[in-house]
Amino acid sequence: MNLTLHVWRQSGPKAPGKLEQYEAKNVSPDQSFLEMLDEVNEHLIKEGKDPIAFDHDCREGICGMCSQVINGVPHGGQERTTVCQLHMRRFNDGDTIYIEPWRALAFPIQKDLIVDRNALEKIMQAGGYTSCHTGGVADGNAILVPKVDADYAMDAAECIGCGACVAACPNGSAMLYTSAKVAQLAALPQGQAEAAERVCAMTEAMQEAGFGNCSNHYECMAACPKGINVKFIAKLNREYQKALFK
Amino acid sequence: MILDGKCPKGPIQTSWDRHRFDLKLVNPANKRKYKVLVVGTGLAGGAAAASLGELGYNVEAFCYQDSARRAHSIAAQGGINAAKNYPNDGDSIYRLFYDTIKGGDFRAREADVWRLAQVSNNIIDQCVAQGVPFARDYAGYLDNRSFGGAQVSRTFYARGQTGQQLLLGAYSALSRQVKAGTVKLFARTEMLDLVVVDGEAKGITVRDLITGEIRTHVGDAVVLATGGYVNVFYLSTNAMGCSVTANWRAHKKGAFFANPCYTQIHPTCIPQSGDHQSKLTLMSESLRNDGRCWAPKKKGDNRHPNDIPEDERDYYLERKYPSFGNLAPRDIASRAAKEQCDDGRGVGPGGRGVNLDFSAAIKRVGEHTIRERYGNLFEMYEKITDENAYKQPMRMYPAPHYSMGGLWVDYNCESNVPGLFVLGEANFSVHGANRLGASALMQGLADGYFVIPYTIANYLAKTKPGTVTADHPECKKSVEDVKAYNNRLMNINGKKTVSEFHRELGKIMWENVGMARSEESLKDAIKRIPVLREEFWNNVKVTGKGEELNQQLENAGRVADFLEFGELMAKDALHRNESCGGHFRVEHQMPDGEAKRDDENYCYVGAWEFKGVDKEPELHKEPLTFENVHLAVRSYK
Numbered sequence: 001m002n003l004t005l006h007v008w009r010q011s012g013p014k015a016p017g018k019l020e021q022y023e024a025k026n027v028s029p030d031q032s033f034l035e036m037l038d039e040v041n042e043h044l045i046k047e048g049k050d051p052i053a054f055d056h057d058c059r060e061g062i063c064g065m066c067s068q069v070i071n072g073v074p075h076g077g078q079e080r081t082t083v084c085q086l087h088m089r090r091f092n093d094g095d096t097i098y099i100e101p102w103r104a105l106a107f108p109i110q111k112d113l114i115v116d117r118n119a120l121e122k123i124m125q126a127g128g129y130t131s132c133h134t135g136g137v138a139d140g141n142a143i144l145v146p147k148v149d150a151d152y153a154m155d156a157a158e159c160i161g162c163g164a165c166v167a168a169c170p171n172g173s174a175m176l177y178t179s180a181k182v183a184q185l186a187a188l189p190q191g192q193a194e195a196a197e198r199v200c201a202m203t204e205a206m207q208e209a210g211f212g213n214c215s216n217h218y219e220c221m222a223a224c225p226k227g228i229n230v231k232f233i234a235k236l237n238r239e240y241q242k243a244l245f246k
Numbered sequence: 247m248i249l250d251g252k253c254p255k256g257p258i259q260t261s262w263d264r265h266r267f268d269l270k271l272v273n274p275a276n277k278r279k280y281k282v283l284v285v286g287t288g289l290a291g292g293a294a295a296a297s298l299g300e301l302g303y304n305v306e307a308f309c310y311q312d313s314a315r316r317a318h319s320i321a322a323q324g325g326i327n328a329a330k331n332y333p334n335d336g337d338s339i340y341r342l343f344y345d346t347i348k349g350g351d352f353r354a355r356e357a358d359v360w361r362l363a364q365v366s367n368n369i370i371d372q373c374v375a376q377g378v379p380f381a382r383d384y385a386g387y388l389d390n391r392s393f394g395g396a397q398v399s400r401t402f403y404a405r406g407q408t409g410q411q412l413l414l415g416a417y418s419a420l421s422r423q424v425k426a427g428t429v430k431l432f433a434r435t436e437m438l439d440l441v442v443v444d445g446e447a448k449g450i451t452v453r454d455l456i457t458g459e460i461r462t463h464v465g466d467a468v469v470l471a472t473g474g475y476v477n478v479f480y481l482s483t484n485a486m487g488c489s490v491t492a493n494w495r496a497h498k499k500g501a502f503f504a505n506p507c508y509t510q511i512h513p514t515c516i517p518q519s520g521d522h523q524s525k526l527t528l529m530s531e532s533l534r535n536d537g538r539c540w541a542p543k544k545k546g547d548n549r550h551p552n553d554i555p556e557d558e559r560d561y562y563l564e565r566k567y568p569s570f571g572n573l574a575p576r577d578i579a580s581r582a583a584k585e586q587c588d589d590g591r592g593v594g595p596g597g598r599g600v601n602l603d604f605s606a607a608i609k610r611v612g613e614h615t616i617r618e619r620y621g622n623l624f625e626m627y628e629k630i631t632d633e634n635a636y637k638q639p640m641r642m643y644p645a646p647h648y649s650m651g652g653l654w655v656d657y658n659c660e661s662n663v664p665g666l667f668v669l670g671e672a673n674f675s676v677h678g679a680n681r682l683g684a685s686a687l688m689q690g691l692a693d694g695y696f697v698i699p700y701t702i703a704n705y706l707a708k709t710k711p712g713t714v715t716a717d718h719p720e721c722k723k724s725v726e727d728v729k730a731y732n733n734r735l736m737n738i739n740g741k742k743t744v745s746e747f748h749r750e751l752g753k754i755m756w757e758n759v760g761m762a763r764s765e766e767s768l769k770d771a772i773k774r775i776p777v778l779r780e781e782f783w784n785n786v787k788v789t790g791k792g793e794e795l796n797q798q799l800e801n802a803g804r805v806a807d808f809l810e811f812g813e814l815m816a817k818d819a820l821h822r823n824e825s826c827g828g829h830f831r832v833e834h835q836m837p838d839g840e841a842k843r844d845d846e847n848y849c850y851v852g853a854w855e856f857k858g859v860d861k862e863p864e865l866h867k868e869p870l871t872f873e874n875v876h877l878a879v880r881s882y883k
Contacts, residue, residue: 011794028522031520031523032524039522050789050790058321062321064315065312081629085626085630111794111795117313118312121431124417132375132376134300134695135372137375139371140371141388143375144386147383147384147386150379150386160320160410188377190374
């Protein structure tokens with residue numbers, strides 16, 4: 001199939017950006033979206049033009065590196081799918097596709113479709129861990145975790161930190177991302193000792209980094225490639241309130 | 247030169263404990279005077295940086311991705327082994343040690359493998375303490391499953407995302423140290439040279455992938471944890487950025503490269519669908535707990551798999567290896583799948599695939615249970631192939647997955663260049679010629695959490711801190727060399743893209759140095775790779791500038807290194823006149839097609855010394871001795 005692409009091009013963080021048009025020809029339905037872009041890039045290189053810069057790495061939907069807004073939707077709108085796992089069979093011959101980077105104040109553009117997601121790191125560094133030392137910990141089975149709790153924690157822990165939730169949110173909020181870590185650790189005995197400190201520190205870091213607040217649009221959950229549930233945001237709020245009253 | 251692995255002598259059961267006692271310590275107040283550079287933030291590097299930071303060393307950690315959490319360890323699916331014997335099925339440290347030595351076809355060091363098996367139990371405890379949500383049973387205890395190459399259930403898992411959860415555990419420990427100020431993290435930074443001063447590793451030269459700046463970081467020791475090199479095949483299960491670059495540049499500065507020909511071809515990957523493809527996707531080996539491998543008995547049988555009756559199916563693994571069945575080790579399962587396809591009984595486009603069938607398991611335990619065990623894998627499979635594996639068998643074909651070779655290290659994980667330590671997949675140490683399932687995660691974390699913190703102290707205790715600064719002539723020279731190298735790449739301005747060269751190299755490698763190698767195919771590769779390399783240096787086109795974000799330049803450097811490394815890999819495979827594990831030489835096989843080892847002549851680690859591009863490398867040997875698990879024909883029948 002043949003497609004028309006409008007791709008956001010921006011040479012650097014301070015340079016002006018604009019959409020540019022490209023043709024993608026003879027695209028196979030079995031190709032992934034990124035493989036389609038690879039081929040467009042091969043043509044651009046041969047013409048001596050600068051290829052489109054985009055982030056990608058594992059191409060298995062797990063590393064969280066890829067970050068493209070396709071036709072207005074982060075990761076392209078197929079349910080629970082990263083861009084690298086989006087396949088061209090989801091498109092039709094003759095389609096026009098708009099490709100843009102994550103859009104959020106906290107994610108400055110580096111080049112073309114690549115953004116800086118360091119703000120997410122800051123949130124994690126504020127308290128997204130249990131402060132256990134290496135070695136000298138108890139036997140794994142000495143800490144019993146009911147299956148239901150372990151499953152709940154795992155549902156939250158599946159977050160890949162791609163930032164699609166932020167890009168999808170009208171407020172540019174990182175609450176789904178933050179809530180996933182808070183909820184995971186708050187559900188487990190290992191994480192409970194520091195739960196109050198953690199939720200306060202992470203919430204503060206989130207605000208400092210320039211993310212907005214949640215106002216219940218649920219766009220984050222719709223865009224999340226791992227299907228992280230907004231119930232964790234409710235959990236985050238509860239944990240925060242609990243911490244305030246402590 | 248006969249290499250010395252410096253393994254402790256005496257009874258193996260106490261070898262690590264005795265060795266640990268003999269290692270020198272660094273006084274807590276002195277630790278902060280030392281700076282350690284850790285390259286790579288996967289399981290090995292992330293765990294190492296976090297542990298060393300926690301001990302009080304100054305650590306600088308580097309990764310080429312935008313976040314430490316994106317290292318490719320994240321993609322491991324199935325699980326991590328430990329000898330806990332929680333299921334009461336007869337496991338022990340000794341059995342894990344035994345299985346690993348045998349699984350690696352007697353080409354790993356006994357002492358290293360013993361240590362791995364011993365610390366495996368600490369790893370699980372550590373990860374649980376970090377809040378890794380391992381699978382649990384209803385009583386709250388940790389759950390286990392079985393994996394290839396073992397007859398016990400010793401694999402701990404977190405759905406089909408075990409690597410992700412373990413990496414996030416290490417990443418959280420790392421984040422904690424970043425906050426504490428002991429670790430400084432440099433993301434989007436790629437190591438392009440090793441700085442060696444007076445024969446010792448004292449720094450690395452990196453390129454800032456955002457600004458293009460080339461600069462040197464100096465330290466008192468360098469730790470490489472940069473993963474594997476199977477992207478030399480172009481198509482593999484590795485992430486796109488995985489390369490041999492850091493290892494290769496260290497090799498060019500004197501570090502020996504050991505057993506490069508040992509690569510693992512994983513039996514259960516989604517078959518290639520066309521020439522456009524950029525990578526292959528692995529399906530966890532754990533699927534073989536419930537999935538049965540079969541091919542049609544009749545050649546060219548292209549009926550829908552569900553229409554092929556039971557008696558016209560060949561469950562070849564269960565037939566050939568009745569005691570291990572579908573859980574035969576990876577090299578054996580891979581070769582068996584290839585055999586079916588070569589015999590004209592493959593399924594899917596081009597006949598390059600076998601069936602992995604869940605219908606019996608679904609009938610036995612119900613679709614719900616299968617969904618719970620492997621749901622995300624089935625989803626992933628459907629996205630890529632557009633097929634529903636609950637309704638019809640998955641199609642599988644082997645693909646390059648893991649490198650057992652790597653930089654040579656002694657028992658302390660130290661390379662032959664003093665001060666250069668190598669961890670995880672980047673070193674060669676514990677997997678022998680074939681890595682068993684669920685043991686890569688184990689090695690990464692063992693090296694990072696429980697080996698390097700002790701062994702690096704032994705080196706540092708003998709080293710004066712801060713002797714080298716960034717204005718040292720060797721640092722300046724390294725920066726100039728890297729700049730010159732990159733400029734050379736930028737100025738060729740030829741006609742072919744970097745990817746075209748990579749694909750061509752991959753084709754040579756897969757056809758000649760892949761799942762089956764022969765003297766003829768290897769000699770052919772050794773002839774063709776230099777020709778392709780020559781063409782690359784005359785005809786590659788790299789657009790843009792060096793002083794900016796330039797992904798073409800990044801890739802060009804990586805492919806340039808693969809073009810040199812591929813030749814070494816073929817040479818190593820050619821010199822090893824035997825078959826062992828994943829290294830299968832067609833001239834050396836048993837009458838029934840199994841790998842035929844030659845212990846008389848090849849029971850050693852082959853470590854190569856770099857002598858210059860286009861010059862013959864020099865082979866050094868480290869003899870392997872087996873005092874605890876006796877050399878025997880490896881059988882899974």
